[in-house]
Amino acid sequence: MNASFLNSFLLLVIGSLSATAQVEFTPDKPLAGQTVRFVYTPKGTPLADDPNVQCQAMYYGSPGFMNTSRPKTVTLIRQGNTWTGELPLPERAAGVAIAFIDPKDPKKVDHNKSDFYSVAVHTTAGQPARHALGGLGLVYGGSFPYMLGADRETDKSLRYYEQEVKAYPESMEDYWPPILFAYAYERKDGYREKVRKGIEEAKAAKKEPNPNDLSLIFQLYELIGDKENAAVYQQRVIQADPKGVVAQGERAKLVQKEEDLTRKKALLLAFEKDFAGNPTYWLESLTSHVAMTFLKHNELAGLKQFIAERPDQFKNHGTLNDIAWKLAEESKGLLFAEELSKKSLVVLKAEKQPDNFILPPGMDWADYQNGQYRMYMDTYAYIVERQGRLAEAYEAYKEAIDRTPERSNPEVNERYVVCAIKAGHAAEAKQNGEAFVKAGKGTPKIKEVLRELYLKQPGNGQDADAYMAGLEAEYKAKQHEHILKSLVNEPAPAFALNDLDGNKIALADLKGKIVVVDFWATWCGPCVASFPSMQQAQAKFQRNPNVKFLFINTMEGRDEAAVLTKKVAEFIQKKQYAFTVPLDFDNKVSQAYKVEGIPTKFVIDQEGNIRYRSIGFDGNPEKTVTELATVIDILSTRPIGANK
Structure with a gap:
């Protein structure tokens, strides 16, 4: 490496990897295996003056190291207005990236504007170690940003991979897969040619690709839509590893596609026999799939x-609970459903945290199990309630509801309130129902019940509207304040897509309107679950010509456009949604909007700027409707061009 390149490389690394004034690392150029101490000053961040600060750390290194690396919680000690902690560096680590959260409110996070705070391992000569850049690129392209609400930017990962290879050419052996996958997922102009060229160069550098290389090449060809080469390499992978994941995946598709129950079960038996003794994540999902097919056929x-x-295959508490819930929902085999529900609780209680199980920031294993326990108790309560055992159901629902109303599930809250009243506990139902509504975790049914209870009380007359408004006032005020603070002001990427009817939908043609964009896919459970509330939100503004809702279908799959169009159209028709559905089958629009997970919603103002974004669905339909309505009302009443 020549001196001029080394100097420019070091400047680049210092600029890329040094922390901001918020974090001071000691030493700032650690050696492998050393312990790094740090001081965090949260002033000017979302955690300023927060008494509950926790550090989330992601050690990074080579791709092989990253396969086993998991986020870790680092204990902090408060010293006045700063927090201190220690980061022991594993020998194989090339650095560590950290962020800070409030564990009691994980949405309060300081991830350094998606750049994180990081310190790189150095050599004894003071140079950044191998994988100091490439490993950080893997962090930015992995799940760590998504878990912390940071942007996961493919182009940022690419820059780090390319810088790594420039500094350490021998690292290309490690980074050709993530580089090519980044090109494939980014889908910028010429990406197919870049991926094909990269595959050819990788093949040329190897005397004989191993099964893992063949599998990666197969996946890359699939991603860029090269079906001919994908088919060739799929067969090569299966020939090289006939018991491997790719071979299992192909056989799994046969089980999933078969509609005849007898033949489906026979295909599963053949799968079990042919892949016996081979680790597979397919078997559990296929077994659950076939079980649900039995239910479908009564x-x-x-x-x-x-x-x-x-x-042995029905030891998964989630699978047992899913089947139990489905049976209860359809009022089939309630005693059998009860048996499965009880078993799910026993299995859950005995479960230990798996080594590779990643918990969300701010959550420990006990928190996770308590959440699962409440969900499964809700299933059990629902089952015994449907059998008419109200007193037992009431006691079970009391264990199912979260005693912190702000964290509770509105649907579970509703079932508890209704059952409590039926079981003769109206006063308790009223008290808790009011707490749910005040926390924004009520439902229309809970509000209806509270209104009825209020009117039954002597002397209340016709003041029910004022009573309900009083319950909702504090939450609505907090939500309005939160939304005002959450408003952004970024140019919305232009797009022009065809909808299900073949009409061209262009953002430019909607200038002057407030546009709500909801990115979704038919396979996405939270997307589908959010649609009834999105339908309510759209209906609320259906008479307003200055508001437009677009439900952009994206990440739908790799089939031909005609096949995907039919699939999406059938879904919309079956559900009878009156949605405008632009089709983003190549995912270019979702990538332009940096959509990492779905559903993701954007509200675009009259001038074509993104003013609000929301990721996921928390199961609270009323919150979704109120949230969108509040944003639309704010943008409607503000002068065009007004900043946040």
Whole structure:
């Protein structure tokens, strides 16, 4: 490495990897295996003056190291207005990236504007170690940013990979897969040619690709839509590793596509036999899939036998709970549903945290299990309630609801309130129902029940509207304040897409309107769950010509456009949604909007600027409607061009 390049490289690294004034690392150029101490000053960040600050750390290194690296919680000590902590660096680590959160309110986070705070391992000569840049690129392209609400930018990862390879050419052996996958996912002009060229160069550098290389090449060809080469390499992978993941995946598709129950079960038996003794994540999902097919065909006796024949495969508490809930929902085999529900609780209680299980920031294993326990108790309560055992259901629902109203599930809250009244506990139902509404975790049904209880009380007359408004006032004020603070002002990327009817939908043609954009896919459970509330939100503004809702279908799959269009159209028709659905089958629009997970919603103002974004769906339909309505009302009443 020549001196001029080294100097420019070091300047680049110092600029890229040094912390801001918020964090001071000692030493700032640690050696492998050393312990780094740091001081965090939260002034000017979302955590300023916050008494509950926690550090989330992600050690990084080579791709092989990253396969086993998991986010870690670092204990902090408060010293006045600063927080201190220690980061022991593993020998194989090339650095560590950190962020800070409030564990009691994980949405309060300081991730250094998505750049994180990082310190790189150095050599004894004072140079950044190998993987100091490439490993950080892997952090930016992984799940760590998503977990912390940071932007996961593919082009940022690419810059780090390319800088790593420039500094350490031998690192290309490690980074050609993430580089090519980044090109494929970024989908910028010429990406297919870049990926094909990269594959050819990788193949040329190897005497004989191993099964893992062949699998990566197969996936890359699939991603860029090169079906011919994908098919060739798929067969090569299966020939090289006939018991591997790719071979299992192909066989799994046969099970999933088969509609005849007898043949489906036979295909599963063949799968079990042919891949016996081979680790597979397919078997559990296929077993659950076939079990649900028994329910779909009303084969309750067959389902019982199917589960009894596979005691080892039905040890997953989530699967047991899912089947129990489905049985109860359809009022089928309630005693059997109760048996499965009880078993799910026993299995959950005995479960230990798996080594590779990643918990969200601010959550420990006990928190996770308590959340699961409440969900499964809700299932159990629902089952016994449907059997008419109201007193038992009431006691179970009391364990199912979260005693912190702000964290509670509105649907569970509703079932508890209704059951409590039926079981003769109206006063308690009223007290807790009011707490749910005040926290924004009520439902229309809970509000209806509270209104009825209020009117039954002597002397209340016709003041029910004022009573309900009083319950909602504090939450609505907080939500309005939160939304005002959350408003952004960024140019919305232009797009022009065809909708399901073949009409061209261009953002430029909607200038002067407030546009709500909802990115979704038919396979996305939270997307589908959010649609009833989105339908309510759209209906609320259907008479307003200055508000337009667009439901952009994206990340739908890799089939031909005609196949995907039919799939999406059938979904919308079946659900009878009156939605405008632009089709983003190449994912270019979702990538332009930096959509990492769906559903993601954007509100675009009259001048074509993104003013609000929301990721995910928390199961609270009323919150979604109120949130969007508040944003639209704010933008409608503000002068065009007014900043946040």
